Amino acid sequence: MKILVTGATGFIGTALCSHLLKNNHSVHYLVTDATDIKDKKNYKGFLWNPEKNEIDLNSLAEVDAIVNLAGHTINCKWTDENKKQIHNSRINCSNTLFNALQDNEHQVKFIVNASAIGIYQSSETAVYTENSTGFGDDFLATVCKDWEAANLRFEGLGIKTAITRFGLILSKDNGVLHELAKVVSKGLGANLGNGKQWMSWIHFNDVIQMIYQILNQQQNGIFNVVAPNPVRQNEFLKLLASQLNKPLWLPNIPSIFIKIGLGERSALVLSSQHVQSVKLPEIGCKFMFTNLESTLKDLYKSNE
Template sequence: MKILVTGATGFIGSALCQFLLENKHSVHYLTTSEDKINNTIPNYTGFVWNPSKNQIDLDCLKDVDAIVNLAGHTINCAWTEENKKKILDSRINCSNKLFNALKDNQHQVKSIVNASAIGIYQSSETMVYDESSIDFGTDFLADVCKQWEAANARFETLGIQTAITRFGLILSKDNGVLRELARVVSLGMGANLGNGKQWMSWVHYQEVVQIIYKLLMQQQAGLFNVVAPNAVRQEQFLTLLAAELDKPLWLPNIPEFVIKFGLGKRSALVLSSQHVQPKNLQENNYIFSYPHLSGALKDLYK
């Protein structure tokens, strides 16, 4: 297959592209920077686009069978009004540009896998969510996810099999939240954030790549929660992480008001609670390689 990937130079995008190439697929990727184009790798071809200016090199669609749309400005930044606009606009503009390019031009794309996040669900320490749940949040992240998914659902109107993947907390020792938590725990300064009862619905980064690949190969459509089947509360997460790193977890909880004072609205990234189940993946007979957090951490820090 020939697959077009947006967000290909990001954390998951780069891991996915490497996996696709190893499995003998051809990859086209879109980037806003010509400096990031490296056409010396066989079957790996870059094209320039600028969704905010409605620009795209249409050659990126040539002979492409499927698309993986992961593009979007990082949420791990100060949530100023300017950055919040970048977070939302980058996602909507990318989806809109892809949609219009497919609508207005000849192509052979049969399926698309789009990113979203479990942040769409309402924060709760008691609720359990699956893809049929409609208890959505009203905060900034939930609003971004709702608008993003609405923009991506339109690909269905073009006769393209459309999957929307709601990512949980993606674990990698080199990227994201786990790297930051492990750094603090390694210094012997680990502590629960807030009451520690928040649910953390996590997934190993290699599992994310495998799930996207399966959805591509099977041309699946619908909603998919990309999380392991065994969520844990934050206090259990940190206890297992500290044990894996052979470090004590002895400091008292950091009060919620302190976290909110330091992070502002971005505190939702560490204080929100979503207990999410991957019902549709399990009903589609996906077998998780890392269903339990202890096994995932052992693999990451082996």
């Protein structure tokens, strides 16, 4: 297959492109900076500017499927301007792809679009599956709902559409685990809030495998991309501290102080979503990592 990837220079996109190439697929990818363009065997970059609804239509040539991962990072201060960028960057990217496919001849039959489990309402008791409709109304949930609505429009063009709601993607070098480990490794780890928040996680390598399998099978619909065994935050931090050989001795940091310090962004550490995937097992996806302790051991094995 020839696959067009957006967000290809991000940490998920980079690994996915590498995996696609290793499995003998051709990759086109879209970037906003000409210095990121490379033209190698089966790997070619093209410019686009989603803010202006501009895209190099050559990027769609002979493309069979699209993986749309593009969007401004949420790992930033949530100023009004950054919140606007987080929201609009996702919608603009999806709209630019939609307009290009609607207005031009192409052979795209399938598209995988990113989303997140942040769409679900924060709860310490609810269990969410792909059939759940208990959506939140905070900033992240609103972004996800608007993003998914923009992406579901591809079905109106006759393009099979998958929405992948990512859980907390665990990587030693990126994301929430990387940030928590920086604190815990200094012996300053502490539960945030009451520590009972559910953390629905997934190993970085499993994310790539799940996207690849959905892509290969061209499976449409909603997919919760999470490992089978979520844990509460206090257990997560306990296992992380143990893996890093550091004590977890500080008292809980009350939610009120976190909200004062982080404002709306406190949702990233205080929200709770117990999420299960029903559909990934149904299509034959097998997780390499289902247990958090063994997952952390794998991620930090170079430290041993």
